[in-house]
Amino acid sequence: MLALTAVQSVVLLQFDWFGDAASDESGPIDTLFDVMIVLSSFVFSIVIVMLGYSVWKYRAKPGDESDGEPIHGNTKLEIAWTVIPTVIVLVGAAYSWIVLDDIEAQADDRMPVNVTAQQFKWTFEYPDSGVTSDELHVPVDRQLELHLTALDVIHAFWVPEWRIKRDLVPSGLGGDEIDNEVVVTPDTEGSYSVVCTELCGLGHATMRAPVIVESQAEFDQWTREQQSAAGESSGSSGGASGGNGTSGASG
Amino acid sequence: MGRAGLGFLLGSAFGFGLVVALRAISGLEIFQTEDTGYPHIIVPAITGPLGFLAGLGAFDYWLRWAAGKPTIPEDHSQHGAYSWKDYFKFNTDHKVIGIQYIVTTFFFFLVGGLIAMVMRAELAQPGTQIVDPGIFNGLFSTHAAIMIFVFVIPVFAGIANYVLPLMIGAPDMAFPRLNALSFWMLPIAGILFLGSFLVPGGAFDAGWTGYAPLSTGAPLGQSFFNLGVQFAGASSVATALNFLVTIITMRAPGMTFWRMPLLVWANLSTSLLVVAATPFIAGVQFMVLFDRALGTNFFQAAFGGDVLSYQHIFWFYSHPAVYIMMLPGFGIVSEVISTHARKPIFGYRLMALALIGIVVLSYTVWAHHMFVSGMFSWLRVPMMITTLLIAVPTGIKIFSWLGTLFNSVLHLRSTAMLFALGFIVTFVVGGISGVMLGMVPIDIHVSDTYFVVAHIHFVLFGGSVFTIFAGIYHWFPKMTGRMYDEKLGRVHFYLTLVGMLGTFVPMHWVGMEGMPRRVADYAAQFGDWNLVISIASFALGIAQLIFLYNMIVSWKWGPRATANPWRAKTIEWQVSSPPPVFNFDEIPRVVGGPYEFGVPGARHAIMPGEEAEVKPPEPAVVGTAGGGGGSPGGGSSP
Numbered sequence: 001m002l003a004l005t006a007v008q009s010v011v012l013l014q015f016d017w018f019g020d021a022a023s024d025e026s027g028p029i030d031t032l033f034d035v036m037i038v039l040s041s042f043v044f045s046i047v048i049v050m051l052g053y054s055v056w057k058y059r060a061k062p063g064d065e066s067d068g069e070p071i072h073g074n075t076k077l078e079i080a081w082t083v084i085p086t087v088i089v090l091v092g093a094a095y096s097w098i099v100l101d102d103i104e105a106q107a108d109d110r111m112p113v114n115v116t117a118q119q120f121k122w123t124f125e126y127p128d129s130g131v132t133s134d135e136l137h138v139p140v141d142r143q144l145e146l147h148l149t150a151l152d153v154i155h156a157f158w159v160p161e162w163r164i165k166r167d168l169v170p171s172g173l174g175g176d177e178i179d180n181e182v183v184v185t186p187d188t189e190g191s192y193s194v195v196c197t198e199l200c201g202l203g204h205a206t207m208r209a210p211v212i213v214e215s216q217a218e219f220d221q222w223t224r225e226q227q228s229a230a231g232e233s234s235g236s237s238g239g240a241s242g243g244n245g246t247s248g249a250s251g
Numbered sequence: 252m253g254r255a256g257l258g259f260l261l262g263s264a265f266g267f268g269l270v271v272a273l274r275a276i277s278g279l280e281i282f283q284t285e286d287t288g289y290p291h292i293i294v295p296a297i298t299g300p301l302g303f304l305a306g307l308g309a310f311d312y313w314l315r316w317a318a319g320k321p322t323i324p325e326d327h328s329q330h331g332a333y334s335w336k337d338y339f340k341f342n343t344d345h346k347v348i349g350i351q352y353i354v355t356t357f358f359f360f361l362v363g364g365l366i367a368m369v370m371r372a373e374l375a376q377p378g379t380q381i382v383d384p385g386i387f388n389g390l391f392s393t394h395a396a397i398m399i400f401v402f403v404i405p406v407f408a409g410i411a412n413y414v415l416p417l418m419i420g421a422p423d424m425a426f427p428r429l430n431a432l433s434f435w436m437l438p439i440a441g442i443l444f445l446g447s448f449l450v451p452g453g454a455f456d457a458g459w460t461g462y463a464p465l466s467t468g469a470p471l472g473q474s475f476f477n478l479g480v481q482f483a484g485a486s487s488v489a490t491a492l493n494f495l496v497t498i499i500t501m502r503a504p505g506m507t508f509w510r511m512p513l514l515v516w517a518n519l520s521t522s523l524l525v526v527a528a529t530p531f532i533a534g535v536q537f538m539v540l541f542d543r544a545l546g547t548n549f550f551q552a553a554f555g556g557d558v559l560s561y562q563h564i565f566w567f568y569s570h571p572a573v574y575i576m577m578l579p580g581f582g583i584v585s586e587v588i589s590t591h592a593r594k595p596i597f598g599y600r601l602m603a604l605a606l607i608g609i610v611v612l613s614y615t616v617w618a619h620h621m622f623v624s625g626m627f628s629w630l631r632v633p634m635m636i637t638t639l640l641i642a643v644p645t646g647i648k649i650f651s652w653l654g655t656l657f658n659s660v661l662h663l664r665s666t667a668m669l670f671a672l673g674f675i676v677t678f679v680v681g682g683i684s685g686v687m688l689g690m691v692p693i694d695i696h697v698s699d700t701y702f703v704v705a706h707i708h709f710v711l712f713g714g715s716v717f718t719i720f721a722g723i724y725h726w727f728p729k730m731t732g733r734m735y736d737e738k739l740g741r742v743h744f745y746l747t748l749v750g751m752l753g754t755f756v757p758m759h760w761v762g763m764e765g766m767p768r769r770v771a772d773y774a775a776q777f778g779d780w781n782l783v784i785s786i787a788s789f790a791l792g793i794a795q796l797i798f799l800y801n802m803i804v805s806w807k808w809g810p811r812a813t814a815n816p817w818r819a820k821t822i823e824w825q826v827s828s829p830p831p832v833f834n835f836d837e838i839p840r841v842v843g844g845p846y847e848f849g850v851p852g853a854r855h856a857i858m859p860g861e862e863a864e865v866k867p868p869e870p871a872v873v874g875t876a877g878g879g880g881g882s883p884g885g886g887s888s889p
């Protein structure tokens with residue numbers, strides 16, 4: 001059984017199950033999953049080995065109409081297979097709790113982004129710079145604080161490479177107690193997609209938006225471009241300067 | 252049946268007339284077709300089925316009694332089936348009702364499966380080939396609703412309806428008329444679900460979960476879901492009450508709780524779940540219907556409604572619902588394994604207590620379906636802990652079945668045993684993915700992806716459906732008096748196993764890599780695995796046709812079966828196959844546990860007319876060599 005566990009674990013751990021990892025959060029999450037792979041291999045191999053062994057060893061010979069041994073149970077064994085799994089799952093819960101706190105820890109310099117979902121489009125608004133866009137541009141290695149709202153039905157925000165997911169819920173008059181803030185720190189530059197992962201109607205399957213993770217300088221450049229484009233079209237000057245380390249006011 | 256059809260027409264006309272009259276009197280536009288209301292269709296959709304039931308004779312006895320008239324014990328309520336036509340009538344015999352349930356639910360299984368085949372044909376390649384997203388959304392919604400409400404939940408009720416009274420030595424269920432009414436509400440639910448395809452706006456398409464506000468704003472078909480759930484739910488609750496009273500009060504003398512077969516324990520536990528939980532889904536579907544048709548604002552955020560409360564109320568039922576869909580299967584597996592391995596169930600008492608443990612814990616885990624919903628963040632960790640703990644009693648059961656196989660005499664000659672053993676493997680895989688899903692950080696990534704679709708189908712197909720097949724094969728000889736074809740059974744099993752694994756294993760992978768669920772289309776990178784999944788699913792679908800053929804042909808022309816072809820100990824096997832109309836001439840007396848294999852002279856029940864001696868083994872089929880002749884034990888038919 002241990003041999004099978006080891007073999008199965010090694011084989012299964014070769015694969016990158018969750019795909020590319022592009023956020024700080026993906027590390028602890030993926031490791032937790034790898035630990036679960038090993039644990040699951042162990043459990044699965046116990047079941048397969050016991051089942052296979054019994055089918056092989058105790059298979060009735062043709063014509064054998066006798067009964068098996070009248071074994072009704074074994075109290076010690078039953079206590080063991082009650083207590084040990086309880087301990088294992090509680091340890092698993094504790095480990096998961098630690099990971100959860102880790103991936104939700106808020107950094108002091110987190111950058112707010114307001115994400116609005118509607119049937120069937122995403123809108124991203126940057127309160128610090130006043131920019132509104134239908135593409136999510138973010139600077140690498142900076143924690144984002146996403147404020148999520150929906151205008152009509154429930155949607156969900158997910159960038160698979162970031163691992164982080166949360167529903168966007170239409171909120172109401174009195175201010176529903178909806179936990180609609182989530183933090184994520186993208187750590188790899190590149191192009192990704194945000195995918196809607198809560199059934200929202202006809203356009204659910206194609207409700208995606210581009211996500212671009214770029215250097216701080218490129219992000220500031222993009223921000224300035226968005227502000228001047230907005231400034232030209234509305235005829236007013238752009239909003240406050242964005243982020244740390246940018247120089248001067250906008251266009 | 253004619254009276255029932257007339258009842259339906261009169262009931263519908265009454266409902267329609269009521270709406271027209273009330274709206275005219277109130278000065279409202281009579282036919283409201285904008286938005287979601289359609290009261291002139293919704294009200295007849297309630298009164299029509301009630302008229303149907305009245306026409307069928309379901310309420311005759313109670314109405315006569317309520318009116319103070321002398322009652323007629325057999326009016327429109329037959330007992331026993333003497334021709335195939337009897338199965339289309341209101342019949343109070345639990346054996347007839349059991350078969351009505353099983354045949355009706357398998358019809359819906361085939362419909363739901365066909366819907367899945369269309370879905371898989373569309374998903375075989377990226378892009379839109381066969382059905383557009385609107386229809387696709389309706390397909391996965393109806394697929395799940397049909398499978399859950401009019402197949403898995405009621406088929407277990409049907410198997411138990413047939414087997415359980417015999418197993419406890421009872422002449423019938425405690426409330427035979429209520430039993431018949433419960434059955435007849437079921438085709439109504441299925442017809443409402445399927446009827447949604449025919450109304451403007453098409454089938455309900457907000458998923459079987461029907462989250463508000465998507466469901467409150469959806470077209471007319473959604474209301475058919477709201478109503479269908481009511482009939483399925485009422486059927487389920489009435490049956491559960493019936494089982495509870497039957498099990499508690501009608502066990503044969505000597506059958507203490509600790510001498511009940513585990514199928515009885517399983518149905519007792521399931522019934523406790525059903526009666527307490529089902530009212531919640533009934534309530535929340537009424538709330539959606541009221542938001543749609545009566546202008547209430549339960550879930551309208553802009554008017555102060557609480558959007559997330561839908562999910563809390565819905566899942567408070569729907570999590571116990573998944574145990575409602577599994578616990579009877581656990582009972583079936585215990586019966587099949589102990590019989591075909593000729594050994595007592597290992598750790599019988601802990602097995603029974605584990606069932607009760609699952610019942611209690613299942614009410615404490617519902618928000619694990621809502622980890623990413625934006626609910627109170629502090630609720631996630633307690634729900635994670637309870638969710639992971641519920642793996643413990645489930646694990647106890649798996650280990651006990653494995654322990655039962657150890658030192659057994661393991662016969663693989665019945666397809667029932669193959670499905671029971673296959674179940675152990677596939678259900679453990681489903682349980683493992685379930686534990687993973689219970690861990691919040693992992694769930695954050697894979698929630699609402701195909702990883703979840705993989706998990707649910709491993710536990711519902713590899714779990715529930717495998718146990719349903721095991722039960723059907725195991726009790727087929729008892730119910731029909733004939734043996735099914737074992738070779739075809741084996742083909743069915745192996746093709747189903749391979750098809751099931753090929754379909755649902757890769758779903759884990761595409762889910763983890765980024766494919767969401769409930770999508771009519773997906774990113775091109777998932778195309779290859781989706782093609783593999785679709786091809787495997789077609790094999791899975793074809794395998795069920797083999798099962799269908801085997802069942803029909805064997806029922807009509809299969810070799811006659813003896814009373815006890817599997818040489819089991821429980822009481823249903825001690826009467827003829829099929830049993831006499833009133834089950835027993837005299838109620839048997841229970842003198843020992845239900846699984847006393849390997850103990851010479853041990854008896855579970857003493858049937859009327861028997862001495863307390865061990866009978867020689869019988870052959871499985873009448874007329875073959877070996878053992879004593881196939882004379883049935885127990886009562887003779889009148």
